[in-house]
Amino acid sequence: xxxxxxxxxxxxxxxxxxxxxxxxxxxxxxxxxxxxxxxxxxxxxxxxxxxxxxxxxxxxxxxxxxxxxxxxxxxxxxxxxxxxxxxxxxxxxxxxxxxxxxxxxxxxxxxxxxxxxxxxxxxxxxxxxxxxxxxxxxxxxxxxxxxxxxxxxxxxxxxxxxxxxxxxxxxxxxxxxxxxxxxxxxxxxxxxxxxxxxxxxxxxxxxxxxxxxxxxxxxxxxxxxxxxxxxxxxxxxxxxxxxxxxxxxxxxxxxxxxxxxxxxxxxxxxxxxxxxxxxxxxxxxxxxxxxxxxxxxxxxx
Amino acid sequence: xxxxxxxxxxxxxxxxxxxxxxxxxxxxxxxxxxxxxxxxxxxxxxxxxxxxxxxxxxxxxxxxxxxxxxxxxxxxxxxxxxxxxxxxxxxxxxxxxxxxxxxxxxxxxxxxxxxxxxxxxxxxxxxxxxxxxxxxxxxxxxxxxxxxxxxxxxxxxxxxxxxxxxxxxxxxxxxxxxxxxxxxxxxxxxxxxxxxxxxxxxxxxxxxxxxxxxxxxxxxxxxxxxxxxxxxxxxxxxxxxxxxxxxxxxxxxxxxxxxxxxxxxxxxxxxxxxxxxxxxxxxxxxxxxxxxxxxxxxxxxxxxxxxx
Numbered sequence: 001x002x003x004x005x006x007x008x009x010x011x012x013x014x015x016x017x018x019x020x021x022x023x024x025x026x027x028x029x030x031x032x033x034x035x036x037x038x039x040x041x042x043x044x045x046x047x048x049x050x051x052x053x054x055x056x057x058x059x060x061x062x063x064x065x066x067x068x069x070x071x072x073x074x075x076x077x078x079x080x081x082x083x084x085x086x087x088x089x090x091x092x093x094x095x096x097x098x099x100x101x102x103x104x105x106x107x108x109x110x111x112x113x114x115x116x117x118x119x120x121x122x123x124x125x126x127x128x129x130x131x132x133x134x135x136x137x138x139x140x141x142x143x144x145x146x147x148x149x150x151x152x153x154x155x156x157x158x159x160x161x162x163x164x165x166x167x168x169x170x171x172x173x174x175x176x177x178x179x180x181x182x183x184x185x186x187x188x189x190x191x192x193x194x195x196x197x198x199x200x201x202x203x204x205x206x207x208x209x210x211x212x213x214x215x216x217x218x219x220x221x222x223x224x225x226x227x228x229x230x231x232x233x234x235x236x237x238x239x240x241x242x243x244x245x246x247x248x249x250x251x252x253x254x255x256x257x258x259x260x261x262x263x264x265x266x267x268x269x270x271x272x273x274x275x276x277x278x279x280x281x282x283x284x285x286x287x288x289x290x291x292x293x294x295x296x297x298x299x300x301x
Numbered sequence: 302x303x304x305x306x307x308x309x310x311x312x313x314x315x316x317x318x319x320x321x322x323x324x325x326x327x328x329x330x331x332x333x334x335x336x337x338x339x340x341x342x343x344x345x346x347x348x349x350x351x352x353x354x355x356x357x358x359x360x361x362x363x364x365x366x367x368x369x370x371x372x373x374x375x376x377x378x379x380x381x382x383x384x385x386x387x388x389x390x391x392x393x394x395x396x397x398x399x400x401x402x403x404x405x406x407x408x409x410x411x412x413x414x415x416x417x418x419x420x421x422x423x424x425x426x427x428x429x430x431x432x433x434x435x436x437x438x439x440x441x442x443x444x445x446x447x448x449x450x451x452x453x454x455x456x457x458x459x460x461x462x463x464x465x466x467x468x469x470x471x472x473x474x475x476x477x478x479x480x481x482x483x484x485x486x487x488x489x490x491x492x493x494x495x496x497x498x499x500x501x502x503x504x505x506x507x508x509x510x511x512x513x514x515x516x517x518x519x520x521x522x523x524x525x526x527x528x529x530x531x532x533x534x535x536x537x538x539x540x541x542x543x544x545x546x547x548x549x550x551x552x553x554x555x556x557x558x559x560x561x562x563x564x565x566x567x568x569x570x571x572x573x574x575x576x577x578x579x580x581x582x583x584x585x586x587x588x589x590x591x592x593x594x595x596x597x598x599x600x601x602x603x604x605x606x607x608x609x
Contacts, residue, residue, distance in 0.1 A: 220422020
């Protein structure tokens with residue numbers, strides 16, 4: 001691939017660059033998988049942030065790493081280990097109850113050990129697999145979205161759409177249970193069932209997203225657009241809609257940036273745009289909060 | 302390391318053989334310093350429920366080291382620079398400076414943890430960027446993330462010792478107000494303790510500790526030494542000073558065991574240290590559950606209760 005050059009300020013050149021961008025099959029695959037994964041992460045991330053479970057989400061992303069390396073060490077398909085481990089641990093934490101899911105000492109200890117296990121499988125993989133090399137490890141840790149094939153991209157998109165469907169089905173009771181668990185339980189919402197189910201979805205999302213941005217950066221894709229959306233609007237449903245939009249924007253901008261500047265890895269550019277979104281949201285809301293609203297019309301009544 | 306000498310049934314001889322290698326001697330020295338500091342600071346981290354911040358600070362060492370390697374500097378500068386800067390950034394996230402991490406439970410608004418998560422992911426992304434820019438230190442990448450017991454130099458031990466003593470002195474200096482602010486921030490604030498300032502100072506201290514520890518255990522596993530012995534100690538005793546002592550003792554034990562077993566096995570130190578640490582945590586949790594059950598039984602309260 002010859003390094004494409006982005007010429008700023010010249011519309012035809014940008015248009016040409018854009019056509020050039022979309023002509024590459026690897027970019028099409030990345031866009032397909034990336035868009036689906038980003039939309040899913042944005043939706044799931046909204047609930048993760050709302051429920052104060054970012055640390056649990058972070059842990060599930062580390063589980064994704066360990067699961068993937070265990071599958072590599074065992075010589076089975078990487079995604080099998082990925083999803084089995086993340087969904088299993090997600091349900092496990094969920095079953096321990098709401099307290100465990102946000103008890104940072106329990107999660108911290110479990111996470112430390114999960115990472116230790118990851119190192120163990122890495123050692124097994126690099127020692128006993130003849131084809132074992134560090135690049136597979138790096139791909140799991142940091143993702144390789146430009147290296148995703150057509151089949152894997154379609155699978156990732158289908159899985160993401162299915163997970164989004166599951167999430168949308170449980171969205172209303174989940175929102176209720178997240179905002180006020182006691183009242184939701186009294187109204188007959190199955191709070192005890194929703195917790196594990198939601199963490200299973202988070203786990204599956206971790207497995208999905210680690211293919212795009214890598215296991216280590218997943219927490220950012222979950223947290224940054226969602227936290228930005230929650231800062232920008234107080235209304236739950238509007239924030240829930242805004243979060244995936246911001247996540248997909250981060251994905252597209254990040255992919256474009258990584259394509260334009262080949263020395264920048266896409267995982268970095270995606271995270272950088274997502275972080276910038278969050279920073280912008282913090283700045284906007286802090287400025288809005290501190291500057292007194294001079295021409296505010298008093299609300300009658 | 303398993304090729305350097307097999308394990309026999311004469312444990313004393315084995316230890317002597319292990320320590321006859323200069324690199325292992327250095328590893329044990331460095332490990333001991335790191336364990337003492339991590340055990341003490343980690344206890345307060347657990348008490349303040351700032352494990353996520355601690356994990357993030359630990360991870361921030363990785364871009365620091367990768368960036369320093371890319372620029373051709375000593376990795377130590379990168380670790381300490383990034384970890385302290387990261388501590389200040391995290392302290393700037395609204396509400397993080399206080400203990401407890403705010404309403405993190407169900408129904409709580411997780412802005413603080415979201416902010417920490419963003420900091421962590423961005424730091425890791427930067428680390429990956431530096432690694433990509435540097436090109437071709439893939440085996441180095443694994444060592445940065447997961448640590449190695451080989452190749453710890455005498456100079457590094459000196460730096461570690463200075464940083465470790467500095468951290469412990471600062472911890473003792475902060476001592477009472479920090480403990481007060483951690484256990485009951487409201488009352489502490491009311492009685493004139495600068496809770497916010499103490500919180501920021503503690504985060505910087507945590508950053509310094511993780512920076513020192515990262516160089517030995519790697520960025521991803523520092524956290525094990527910070528959280529596991531401390532959490533085990535917190536389940537064994539409720540008294541802070543005793544808790545810190547138990548935490549330090551467990552951390553040293555876990556580190557020594559991990560280093561020794563890593564020396565005689567083909568698996569890296571990170572795996573063993575986390576496994577022993579997690580084991581200690583599970584044992585302590587089991588002990589606490591059993592003790593609680595025993596004390597709840599009628600008539601047993603006198604036996605199990607009031608050891609203070």
